[in-house]
Amino acid sequence: MNSRRKFIKNLTAVGATVPLVTNIQAKPKKNKGPVILCSRGEVWGEKVLRPGWDILSKNGKLLDAIEKSSNVTELDPEDTSVGYGGLPNEHGVVQLDASIMYGPTHNCGSVAALEGIKTPCSVARLVMERTDHIHIVGKGAQNFAKLHGFKVENLLTDKARKIWLSWKENLSSKDDWFPPADNNYDDNRTTGTINVLGIDADSNVAGITTTSGLAYKIPGRIGDSPIIGAGLYVDNEVGAAGATGRGEEILRTCGSFFVVEQMRNGKSPQEACEALCQRIIDINGGTKNINFNDKIVALGKDGSVGCASIKERKGNNPKLAYWSNDGFKVYKGTYLIEDKSVDYVG
């Protein structure tokens, strides 16, 4: 229904003066064989996808492939937006969220507000495979993980702790925390989250989303990442989608389910991702009210990919990385609003 043409027209209608940046690279060839993608660019993309592609290219299991790829960011303390090393909540406690969905069975699992376990996507997989439930949250999720042999550890790295301290000590002049005299912090805050989507040689589809959630959140806050249909959705007849960025906007639009349903109704993954960005803009009453960012990636069952974000600096198109029989590639998507001040959104 919403053709690309109508989409541009709508943008004009709400007063956007910035042209839609078009797809810079040609659409990738449709892959018959396996493919694995993640919502990152060159550097993280190759690092994340390598172990997953190793598994897929040797006819290994699709769920093993996306789990091992997702574990890369979860276990890496340098990434402050996912797993170990993620930025903590307002009380300085790291709480992790993750979801997994498997096309052939349409089954899914998720954990949220999980403390002390480095690899939440692996716990989400156990919720899917070893319980009759989908979501397990909070202390119950940690207990479940412990009973499946996961080790409870301190996830707060010095790097993340210092970034939190910088936030805490500069939060207000009405509390009792002082910044250091020189106000000198090594504050390198980034936002992130990661989606990993894959197709095996039999054209089965699966996906994972994993995150440490919004930095400095109220304890127990969960965003879109662990919610099936919001931060992740998979349909084995259609494909998969995942989201990063401001989770509340994805939650209240059922973002990933929306994208998969758009693909079911004939849109390409790229068109479907853009349709969600437009839906989010519409719900917020137009571009003038968009003071946040979201990024969507999608994978069609035929191996075609899509990527769109709501706003970016000029020329800074959102990216995804993918690996197929044609090797490792980076795909540049589109954005709807040009904004000089926009932050990187995973």
Next chain:
Amino acid sequence: MNSRRKFIKNLTAVGATVPLVTNIQAKPKKNKGPVILCSRGEVWGEKVLRPGWDILSKNGKLLDAIEKSSNVTELDPEDTSVGYGGLPNEHGVVQLDASIMYGPTHNCGSVAALEGIKTPCSVARLVMERTDHIHIVGKGAQNFAKLHGFKVENLLTDKARKIWLSWKENLSSKDDWFPPADNNYDDNRTTGTINVLGIDADSNVAGITTTSGLAYKIPGRIGDSPIIGAGLYVDNEVGAAGATGRGEEILRTCGSFFVVEQMRNGKSPQEACEALCQRIIDINGGTKNINFNDKIVALGKDGSVGCASIKERKGNNPKLAYWSNDGFKVYKGTYLIEDKSVDYVG
């Protein structure tokens, strides 16, 4: 796209031999004025809707109306499926889930795995109104509630405790819990959850879903009720939908969002509810695999209502109750599969 005709055809295609039970009552008149509905029949319906209708009919606030109506079941210890008196998790602890969504702002709030607070929907409303988040779960949700003045109480009534004990003591012969010598329990387990949807005199739409969740769940399990798009969805241009029954099936189909999107695309609330039941059957590989039940209610922006469940005993159509300027009424919906053994589902 999926017309009623195609819907019946699909049913035949998957081998269902049972005719679709058609809508027994005529569609209710479209209400211009306020309307409030809940996913219950005569008895609970009138009790639940009275305080909400009192507010709406005096031009009170829509959110106050649906909250006060939802509080009726939450506070009533006789209802073992919602709020105080709800059946506990496998460890005997009551954990409550609720969500709220308000059409004019498209804002929403939710709590899950909340212990010790009788009225989770009121906490969900505060998450919506007093935080930048949507979901707060577990211990964090309880702390948030306490800091907003809610009292932490023991929610496990003697009635619910005895039902739990009956489950626990008969769970296995390989544990150390014995049933009493006469195996005589006052075991009156029911499933439930409640959806309350409303429209005010200005045609604004809102909704609440509240539940104690699946009895004997693994601690921390959350179902569809607290998830925006699953157990509840509201769109001020279209209407609202809510779900009860097996939550995992609603979660993995984004049930309420699906229903609202079907209505956006032209289906009546009744047709949209049936379309979701069909989607759930399809995802499960046909009627032969349906060993659970779900029930969906929907409210169009024009005041039209819909209700469908997956399976029922013959003639035991799923109901909703609603109150409008025409007074209190009960609407009988449809079911897709006839099954003598089916339990009541909300």
